[in-house]
Amino acid sequence: MTDPRSVSILREALQRLPGIGPKSAQRMAFHLLERDRDGAQQISEAIRHALLKVNHCERCNNFSETPRCAICDSSRRDASRLCVVETPADLEAIEQAGIYQGLYFVLMGNLSPLDDIGPDQLGIDHLVKLVDNEEIEEMILATNLTMEGQATSDFIVDLMESRGIKVTRLARGLPMGGELEYMDPGTLNQAFSERKSIQG
Amino acid sequence: MTDPRSVSILREALQRLPGIGPKSAQRMAFHLLERDRDGAQQISEAIRHALLKVNHCERCNNFSETPRCAICDSSRRDASRLCVVETPADLEAIEQAGIYQGLYFVLMGNLSPLDDIGPDQLGIDHLVKLVDNEEIEEMILATNLTMEGQATSDFIVDLMESRGIKVTRLARGLPMGGELEYMDPGTLNQAFSERKSIQG
Numbered sequence: 001m002t003d004p005r006s007v008s009i010l011r012e013a014l015q016r017l018p019g020i021g022p023k024s025a026q027r028m029a030f031h032l033l034e035r036d037r038d039g040a041q042q043i044s045e046a047i048r049h050a051l052l053k054v055n056h057c058e059r060c061n062n063f064s065e066t067p068r069c070a071i072c073d074s075s076r077r078d079a080s081r082l083c084v085v086e087t088p089a090d091l092e093a094i095e096q097a098g099i100y101q102g103l104y105f106v107l108m109g110n111l112s113p114l115d116d117i118g119p120d121q122l123g124i125d126h127l128v129k130l131v132d133n134e135e136i137e138e139m140i141l142a143t144n145l146t147m148e149g150q151a152t153s154d155f156i157v158d159l160m161e162s163r164g165i166k167v168t169r170l171a172r173g174l175p176m177g178g179e180l181e182y183m184d185p186g187t188l189n190q191a192f193s194e195r196k197s198i199q200g
Numbered sequence: 201m202t203d204p205r206s207v208s209i210l211r212e213a214l215q216r217l218p219g220i221g222p223k224s225a226q227r228m229a230f231h232l233l234e235r236d237r238d239g240a241q242q243i244s245e246a247i248r249h250a251l252l253k254v255n256h257c258e259r260c261n262n263f264s265e266t267p268r269c270a271i272c273d274s275s276r277r278d279a280s281r282l283c284v285v286e287t288p289a290d291l292e293a294i295e296q297a298g299i300y301q302g303l304y305f306v307l308m309g310n311l312s313p314l315d316d317i318g319p320d321q322l323g324i325d326h327l328v329k330l331v332d333n334e335e336i337e338e339m340i341l342a343t344n345l346t347m348e349g350q351a352t353s354d355f356i357v358d359l360m361e362s363r364g365i366k367v368t369r370l371a372r373g374l375p376m377g378g379e380l381e382y383m384d385p386g387t388l389n390q391a392f393s394e395r396k397s398i399q400g
Contacts, residue, residue, distance in 0.1 A: 039216030
């Protein structure tokens, strides 16, 4: 390589970003050093700052700068409902939809033995403790409808069985705007088997 | 948004990377904070370090930590040949091929009026001065075979006309491994019009 050493090091470092290979890293390094040094500075400092500030909410496990996050701290949320999601992005999507006023638990991933992510890494013991200590009436499992999300959900369902807590999951079927001819067999299957009576 | 402030700032900052939109930035921020804090640290420091260290070679305009880069400084290169490329990545590709022993000039982009990149931004005045002051016999234009690359190349050709310097460009035609049925009309066109006699 003919790059100066600190450019090589930068290219190497950028490859630690998810989905970024050698070519993208090279393009990014070029962009940062040649076209947007202000942006580069901004990224460097934003990372440094976030690493210092961001931790996990002691209750729901979501990212938080304070011991408890704003949602867990709010008195306006319905503390009898607990929605379990995989990531902060999922929580955000539900908040944006504006249909849920309860609390959350954020797993920060899903069960993935190949990546060494087991129940401990997801803080599932913490989730169980939370259920045992709080007055939760309903747990809503809102993991992704993927293999991993389902495995994670099933694992939690088993743990809740003996606890006499109502456990629900999100409905499955056609998404809004869904056109039947483009739906996969799995979705159509669910939509048929969970069809709802609308008359009589 | 329910994100802590320093997470939002990080997501915003990551969007300054080329090709990274809000969703990718969110995924990256999650990955850095939840899965790879070491990597995050590494990226932050690599950027900071590179911003401090990396400048341009005063002769060829490539990235360099020293006033002159290693290639310009080398006594083993053929100083009578000057290859003009768009980016350090292009230079690297030529070095990897190992067929060229001359010197380079790196434009760090191509003419792109829409992005406010004109001859000044590409240091073309510096390239002209270099040609006037050094004993260059041949200038090899190795810009990309794109509209912008061609416009840049044409612009330089015009400037060299009065200088009595031999100007060449890279050959055009079928790439190695190229299959005719998958070649675009432009490439086939070039390959036909620049066909070479192999006998008689």
